[in-house]
Every structure is written in C-alpha cells, then in structure tokens.
Amino acid sequence: MPSSEMPDKSVRATPGRAKRTTIHEVAKDARVSKTSVSRYLGEERKLLSDDLRERIEASIKRLGFKPDRIASSMRGRRTRLIGMVVADMLNPYTVAMMHGAETACREQGYSLVVCNTDRDDELERRHLDVLRAYSVEGLIVNTQGRNVDMLQELSNEGLPMVMVDRRVSELNVDMVGLDNHHAVSLATSHLLDQGYRDILLISEPIAGISTRQERSNGFQYALQACQDAHGDIIEVALTTPDALTEALKHFMQRPGAGPKALLSANGVVTTHICHVLRRHDSISFDTLGLIGIDELDWCALLDPGISTVAQPTQHIGQAAVDQLLARLSMSTRPIQHQLFEGSLNIRGSTRAR
Amino acid sequence: MPSSEMPDKSVRATPGRAKRTTIHEVAKDARVSKTSVSRYLGEERKLLSDDLRERIEASIKRLGFKPDRIASSMRGRRTRLIGMVVADMLNPYTVAMMHGAETACREQGYSLVVCNTDRDDELERRHLDVLRAYSVEGLIVNTQGRNVDMLQELSNEGLPMVMVDRRVSELNVDMVGLDNHHAVSLATSHLLDQGYRDILLISEPIAGISTRQERSNGFQYALQACQDAHGDIIEVALTTPDALTEALKHFMQRPGAGPKALLSANGVVTTHICHVLRRHDSISFDTLGLIGIDELDWCALLDPGISTVAQPTQHIGQAAVDQLLARLSMSTRPIQHQLFEGSLNIRGSTRAR
DNA sequence: AAGCGTTATGGAACCGTTCCCATAACCATA
C-alpha cells in the first residue's frame, strides 16, 4: 500500500469551549419551557409565577448552570464587551486610564478587551477589525489618528466610540481628555512666576496628534503673558536617543533671556529628559528648571522633586466608559468633549534661584 | 383615568451589535451555498474549485463582508479569546507582563480580555465567572490564591490555565514566573559581597503567596553563606503606611552586626521604601544599602542609582501565552513550570563604604 | 456500459440563547 503524503488533521484536540449545562437541560429538569428559563435569567423574571420561579431556581442551582454569554449575544445582540485600543500600553498614563476604564466597565457589567497598537497604524487597523468582529458594544480609542477612514466607518455603522486623550478633528465622536491649554498654561505661568525666562518645551513629534499640538499652542499662548520671556519648542523622536541629548546641550549652551527651564510635554518625555540629564551631569536643578505634564511614581522621589501637572488619569478612563454607556442608551445625545483640569504639583525642580 | 406607576421600558435604543453583511448574503451574491463560503473562510479553502473561490472572493470584497467571530464560535466552539486575571493592574510588573501577553496573543490571532481584581477575592471570583461565561479558550491567572476551589473547577472543566508569577500548590496547572530562589540569592550574595552584614528583607505580608514565601526562604538560605552576617525579615502591609516607616526606623536604630542594607521583595515595596526614606532624611545610601527585586523606570535615575534584580517581564507574559496555546493544542502534555532567571543591575545604592 | 473511487458542492441540522407570537387559564363584566 503506497502511503500517500497527507498532513494529519486529526490532532485538533481540546475544543475551545467546554460542553456545559444549557438552558435546555435546566428547562427539562424544572419541567418548564426554555423560554421561561430565559425569562428567569433576564429582565422578565417578574412575569413568572412563584411556582415556576422556584423550580427554575432550584434546577439552576442543582445543575450548576451558568448562562453562555456568547450564545446570548447571538440573538440578543448584546455582547457586553467594550473594546479599547491604546497606542502605548507601557505608558503610565495609559495604564492608569485603562485601570479606570476597567473598573467602570466591571461596575456596569461590561468586560474590556484591550488592544495595544505599539503606535503602529497597521496594527491599529487589525485591532479595529478584530474588535468589530467581536461586536464590541463600544470602542475607546487612543489613536494615532492615521486611520480616520476606518474609525469613521465604524462610527457610521453605529458603533459608539469615544476618543481618549487625543482628538481627531475629522471624527465626530465623543472625547475625554485633559484640558491641555489649561494644563500647559498652569505649567508655563508657574515657570514664569518662579523667574524662569528662557523656556524650552520638549514634545514628541507633533505629527498631527492633537494633544501635542494643543500643548504646543498653549505654551506659546501662555508665554505672551510675559514680555521679557523667551520660549522655544522642540520636537524630538524618542526612538533616536541622541536627538534629545543634542537638543538639551544646545539649549543649555545658548545665551538666553534669563534663567532656563524645561517644560516636558508628557510623562514619557520627562523620563527621557531625566535619563539624559543624569547621564551627563548628575541631576541638579540649580541652573535648569524642569516641570512636566503627567505625574509619575517617582517625581516626588528624585531630589529635590520634579514639579508636574498631574492628570486625573483614572477619572479619564472612567469617564470614557461613562460616555460610551450613555451613548449606548441614547444614541442621539449631542457629541460631547469632556475635558478635565490638571493640577499643579510644585516641587524642587522649579524653585529657581 | 388613574395613571398607574410603571417604568418606561421603551427607551432601549441602539442594539449592541450592528446589522452587517452575512455569509448568507455573500453566498447568494456569489451563487454558491453558505457552506462554500464558510469553507472559503476556514481551513478548507483548498477544497474549492478556482471558479468558486474567485466568485466568493469577489463577492466578499464587493459586499465588504467580515465574518462574525461570535457567531462562528457558536458551533465552531473557538472564541479565540484569552482571559487574563491580574491582582494589580497598576503594578509595573503586571503591566509589562500584560504587554508581553497581549503581543503574543495578537501574533497568534487571539485577543485578550483583561480583568483586574485589585487584590479582592470576591472580585476575582466574579471575574472568573465572567471569563467562563465568555468561553475564553484559556486563562492566565495572577491570583491571590484564595479561590483555589473555583480555579480547580475551571481547570477540571478542561479550561487550559497558566499561573503567572505566583503558584498555587493545590493547583495542578502550568506556571510561568521568576526563579525566586535564584533572584533573591543573586541579590543577597551581592549585598554580602559588598560588605553588608545586617540585612533586612522587606516583603508584603506573605499570606500564602508563593512568590513572597519563596523570596523569603531564598533569603534565609542565601544568608547562610556568610557566618558573620545577620538577616531579618519583616512583612509590612503597604496599606498602612506608618508600618513601613516604623520598621525602617527600628532597623536603623538597632545595633547590628555591621553595615546595614535593605532587600526589597518587589517593585512596589521598593517604591514605598524610597518614599519613606525621602520623607525622613534625604535619600543617601552611605549608611544604608538598598537592592530591590524588580527593575523600575527610575531606578537608574535616583542618585546614585538603585540596584535591582530585573525580571524578564515581557518574556514572562509571552511565555504564559505560549504555554496556554501549547496546552490548547495538546492537552495531555505534562504540567510545566517555567522559571526565568533575573539579572542583577548593580548601582550606587549597594556600594557600601 | 456498468462499477467505483475522488472531488466539488449543497442541504439541513446544529450551537445556546432571545424574542415574537400563539394560546391556555383565569377573572370580571355584560
């Protein structure tokens, strides 16, 4: 017998979903129809007579029945899943926001499917595809903003969506984030108050990301309050570490209008700045002020403390979920952009002398 | 007419899942049966003739059809979901591990449903219930270990499961984590090498959590290498901040066998220690050494640098997923505990003088 | 031309729920 080459397809061992007690078996056990069991499970429980209710309850307990959410979402069309697409899962801001969102979801009976794009557009598309395929009931997006078409389409299909942290102007959906103008003006005026007169805003490449743009604009605006102050903005890609080093060196050497300070546009930038400073001199804020947007675990730790503007990150995540659920139950409500105010934490890094 | 009080049930606006193109419409459009379309989508594509294949492909493109994963998981029984239950989502270790897991999932076509228990047993149970209800194909658990019965049950039902970071001895499932004995011995010998002779291990309450127990045991074992060294272990609940402060004060004042050092059992503890130290003196490691398990963003930053034993956190997350998928395709393979080695980062905080 | 093994295709059952609709049971009113 000639053995024909043929891949063995028989292995396919454990099936994904284990066989469990079904509503049908409960119905049989309780001598009622599956409709009644379904009623018991859902919001129509009050329609049932005491008799049926008790029998069903007993059977469910005896058989250890747990309803299958997947099956129920088939006809019922409610997956109770919320999708979340984030650009950078390792960013402390993102983490705290996720945490707030997860908590809010749980409290409302939803679960969160988290997707990380690592700032990759193609990955973002793929993730959106997947989330659509799972019929998530809503989408929280922290997007790079280069897949507007796709997001637009999803939104048009009726998928509730809320942008978080960043807004995409073409996208006509709810948004939750920081009042960047206020935050940056808080930071800038503080620096000016402390006597700094030559200020450098360090941002990641703006590249159409609203948050960065707004912080940049806000900075320029806030500077105008002080005639004799000079401000500059520099965009550095953190992927090329030397860029930041060079930028800082250049800033320090350049003759300025007065005491120098850095304004870091976000937490990741702050971290990088500190690493660069540490690598060259040991960190001292006698000759160079520093304030950053985003509070980090260690800002109070690094002697003499780094001043920050803190975002209410967990609230933001929570608010995103709230918005989503609000829209879910009232799709016609007006589009809403919900901005939170940052709060200033003054520490040693901005006590000029 | 007496108006009877009655809640308005009619609002129930947008349904969760939008109406989309179905396999049935594609079939009609391509003049084939839905079976053929299903074949095209699945792994039986090679069974189709070129003619059909092309027609189906064209129709799918024209109609913009995207298969519904929920529906396909009904009969097909593969949800392509992985559930992950973590004790503390804000812990940097957890975050990095999640990141590794998310990446691995995506690469294998799975999605991750993340649940945070905030170290609450009841919440853990609820989350497990939910994940079961979604028929996740596998479970990654970073558990408090007080719901063994439930985890056991899930595992018995055939749900592949892998514990991460912490092991629960009663649970006969795969595990991925750090070689704690090695890590702690790395740290301890380093301290001894540097001449520290009075060492305090600071841990969160052991409370049956394997990782903490192992680090504690490993510490005691490693100490034996040095006759004239003295070691102590203290468990502090970080929820009562003064406990740690008191413990440190007591340790510092007590007469010791020689130079004193702290060994922090994990990153969260390290953070707390630094905060306490900073609040009292300014941090200086001249009179007190410090090394921590878990590398943190800022350990290199805090002058003169905090020594650590770093875990390959992302690898751990990735390995957890790998294990899960391996078991998914071969349920009979032997239980495996996969331990990674930590790596020592020597910095100024352990250069005794 | 009949018989047989392959390959390509379709029909229909099925997965575990929800929901629409029909109907039985009951009470009140005419």
Added chain:
DNA sequence: TATGGTTATGGGAACGGTTCCATAACGCTT
C-alpha cells in the same frame, strides 16, 4: 353563557456561522 382583557406559559423561528452527510459530476477500470 358569551365576551373581553389580563396574565402566565410555551412553541418555534431567528441569530450567523460550522459541520455532517448526501449527492452530483467526473474520470478511470474492467
């Protein structure tokens, strides 16, 4: 007793796919 209006219950289609099984179509032998 007939009529009508509730209320409690069940039957079965539906959801959007997958999979089992039957069969048509096609060579290839004999």
